[in-house]
Amino acid sequence: MATVPVDLNRGRTHQLDAPGSVTVSGSFAVVLENHGAPTHVHLNFDDDLSQVATLGEGNHYVEGATPHEVFVDVEPISEPVTGRLKLATGYGTETKYVSVTVEPGPAGKPPVEVDEALGKPNAGKSSGSEQPDYVPLRERAEEAIPEGPQLAVGAVAAGAVVLAVVVGISIGSTAVLLGTGIVVGAAIAALLLSSE
Structure with missing residues (x-):
């Protein structure tokens, strides 16, 4: 999954360092890495980008030393979409815009892999054990x-x-x-x- 790296408080309080533009394919993550005191970061998209991309939450409290990852869910698209991601700290005193181009690609969260054997009868049977044949409910009730x-x-x-x-x-x-x-x-x- 593509990421947009953002450095916080690297040289001074509330400083934001982010690339001027990025190109991603499908869903992506904004990685907020704080190099100083804990800080609040606000993220949102302009109208163009908000048509295809969704943030779970816009306000994030980022502590120092541990990167904070913000997942961005992108809907399936057939043509590239370009918009701006706005980042703000210090209650808006520091603002940075990143031009984001989203190209068609996988959408949604990473897929959960399901074992194909689960869709087959007797999938839970181990190789050495035998399971009894299927007996209809009526016959089992009569036997009981x-x-x-x-x-x-x-x-x-x-x-x-x-x-x-x-x-x-x-x-x-x-x-x-x-x-x-x-x-x-x-x-x-x-x-x-x-x-x-």
Whole structure:
């Protein structure tokens, strides 16, 4: 990605050093490098450049020693566009203009690379492991429903639990609640034993 280098505070406070003109292809970055005290920098585009280029934010606080990169998103264009980038520090006391020519090129942020294997069935399968064949949901549901004795034990256990809870709540005595706990425990044990 192309960059526009800008030096801040190199010789004196609020000093701006930038190239007079640059040519970029597609999106680019303005790299603000501060050589002195922390400072605020304001960036914006003239009308011509603002038609195709977008800054996420115009005001930037730049500390010393670490370059500050400002991404400029450029829309797809079919012909070159030339405009001016305005840089200002010291609340406008120091201003610099850079003539920017944007040529047709890639637009937007750098693309995210996606592994083509993710678009193929069983992409997550490792070479040594086998995954089961696809089973329709209806068949899986039919297999999950118990048959014969399991179904009968399950129905009786569910009915016993519901009845025990209703009786335990309505009577409210300690002995009945203890009995309810025993019935619920027996029903759970019956379900566990029937599933083996």
